[in-house]
Amino acid sequence: GAGVSQSPSNKVTEKGKDVELRCDPISGHTALYWYRQRLGQGLEFLIYFQGNSAPDKSGLPSDRFSAERTGESVSTLTIQRTQQEDSAVYLCASSFKLGVGNQPQHFGDGTRLSIL
Amino acid sequence: AQKVTQAQTEISVVEKEDVTLDCVYETRDTTYYLFWYKQPPSGELVFLIRRNSFDEQNEISGRYSWNFQKSTSSFNFTITASQVVDSAVYFCALSEAGGSEKLVFGKGMKLTVNP
Numbered sequence: 001g002a003g004v005s006q007s008p009s010n011k012v013t014e015k016g017k018d019v020e021l022r023c024d025p026i027s028g029h030t031a032l033y034w035y036r037q038r039l040g041q042g043l044e045f046l047i048y049f050q051g052n053s054a055p056d057k058s059g060l061p062s063d064r065f066s067a068e069r070t071g072e073s074v075s076t077l078t079i080q081r082t083q084q085e086d087s088a089v090y091l092c093a094s095s096f097k098l099g100v101g102n103q104p105q106h107f108g109d110g111t112r113l114s115i116l
Numbered sequence: 117a118q119k120v121t122q123a124q125t126e127i128s129v130v131e132k133e134d135v136t137l138d139c140v141y142e143t144r145d146t147t148y149y150l151f152w153y154k155q156p157p158s159g160e161l162v163f164l165i166r167r168n169s170f171d172e173q174n175e176i177s178g179r180y181s182w183n184f185q186k187s188t189s190s191f192n193f194t195i196t197a198s199q200v201v202d203s204a205v206y207f208c209a210l211s212e213a214g215g216s217e218k219l220v221f222g223k224g225m226k227l228t229v230n231p
Contacts, residue, residue, distance in 0.1 A: 056216035
């Protein structure tokens with residue numbers, strides 16, 4: 001597609017359930033990022049993929065959070081045993097990684113996650 | 117450590133007024149990049165500009181202009197003759213060269229332009 005695509009756009013689930021969020025980056029973008037945006041806050045970095053590997057997972061808030069990327073394309077962010085503090089908008093971004101000159105990241109519309 | 121501060125949280129102006137959004141950053145790196153993104157009510161972040169740490173020239177794009185000053189670690193954004201469509205949350209972000217190039221965002225500034 002032309003832009004970064006995320007699904008679902010909205011997810012409501014009960015505390016303690018597992019959720020999976022999906023990101024389909026711009027074709028050809030080797031770098032993929034997940035960020036979290038809590039209500040009224042800026043974006044917090046969660047994890048970075050280069051190809052299918054994740055050399056920077058420093059932003060994952062706990063071991064309940066994990067992510068994978070396959071085929072140098074689609075990525076899935078999984079949150080296990082969800083807690084109310086996980087409620088946020090989860091944004092995915094992708095970019096070219098040229099090795100020189102940090103390229104702009106292009107964002108999807110996000111998944112709004114609400115934990116009841 | 118990297119940090120971006122947007123001291124203003126919310127500004128309200130009347131159409132055609134000029135408005136400046138402040139951004140102050142902290143980094144120990146000598147090579148870094150600064151960005152501005154716009155988040156309209158629809159929610160999608162829209163990339164506006166990227167600036168590298170070696171280029172202090174001001175930039176103008178239509179009604180938008182950016183003033184980068186390394187001496188004060190600031191990268192301010194001015195909208196001239198604001199319009200209702202400029203209403204959005206604006207984020208300033210910093211990315212250090214190399215590594216993940218992850219973005220560190222400020223908390224954002226909500227701009228409301230009233231007709």
